[in-house]
Amino acid sequence: MVNFLIFGPPGSGKGTQSVKLAEKFNLKHLSTGDMLRAEIEAGTELGKKMSSIMSKGELVPDEVVIEMIASKIDTTKGSNGFLFDGFPRTVAQTEALEKMLNERGMKINSMLVLDVDHDELVKRLVLRADQSGRPDDKDPAVIENRIDVYKAKTEPIIDYCRKRGIYQPVNGMGTIEDIFERLSGYMQKML
Ligand code: B4P
Numbered sequence: 001m002v003n004f005l006i007f008g009p010p011g012s013g014k015g016t017q018s019v020k021l022a023e024k025f026n027l028k029h030l031s032t033g034d035m036l037r038a039e040i041e042a043g044t045e046l047g048k049k050m051s052s053i054m055s056k057g058e059l060v061p062d063e064v065v066i067e068m069i070a071s072k073i074d075t076t077k078g079s080n081g082f083l084f085d086g087f088p089r090t091v092a093q094t095e096a097l098e099k100m101l102n103e104r105g106m107k108i109n110s111m112l113v114l115d116v117d118h119d120e121l122v123k124r125l126v127l128r129a130d131q132s133g134r135p136d137d138k139d140p141a142v143i144e145n146r147i148d149v150y151k152a153k154t155e156p157i158i159d160y161c162r163k164r165g166i167y168q169p170v171n172g173m174g175t176i177e178d179i180f181e182r183l184s185g186y187m188q189k190m191l
Pocket of ligand 1: 009010011012013014015016017032033034036053054057058059060061062065085086087088089090093124125127128136146172173174175176179
């Protein structure tokens with residue numbers, strides 16, 4: 001099993017690229033954002049609690065997403081590995097993921113980090129708001145907060161992974177196809 005993190009600020013293309021990459025390389029795509037939105041849509045107690053946090057652009061508690069990922073890791077068979085999208089988002093989540101994988105004889109093999117200009121991030125999210133109806137895309141102040149939260153709480157993971165020799169920056173500017181080719185090139189080398 002080869003396990004990848006796809007990483008980057010909100011709007012960097014993580015979700016967009018993950019779907020395509022998971023299909024191309026037969027990876028199991030795990031997106032905590034999608035899992036949380038599914039809880040909200042299903043109207044579960046957890047979804048109700050998380051909805052107000054997400055609509056403000058804040059991170060949900062570490063233990064919630066760690067539990068979600070833990071429940072998926074053992075029920076996934078027949079793929080070449082995992083593609084973690086939007087998880088981990090804090091150093092504590094990264095440590096928990098490493099522990100879960102190590103206990104199963106696996107590790108994080110590569111962290112692919114999409115680099116995208118600030119203005120382009122905002123442009124993409126504002127555009128998506130029209131199609132997705134996501135409350136966290138609608139308000140420019142919430143978009144800015146998500147980017148600030150990324151810088152404060154999520155970006156420190158880059159240093160953590162750099163020290164482990166698994167950090168791989170990727171130019172996230174350009175067309176979806178161009179970026180897909182770049183990411184595919186890095187993944188191909190690992191598989
Ligand atoms: P996520 O669902 O992970 O959402 P995101 O960061 O906004 O990125 P996403 O993957 O959706 O967007 P993408 O860049 O693909 O998280 C949502 C919320 O859930 C978080 O804010 C948090 O509250 C909570 N959450 C999730 N995981 C958590 C965790 N581990 N811990 C705590 N809280 C957690 O694309 C954006 C748009 O750009 C799309 O419309 C796309 O079509 C477009 N686009 C992409 N690439 C493009 C390109 N090259 N050119 C033009 N447009 C492009």
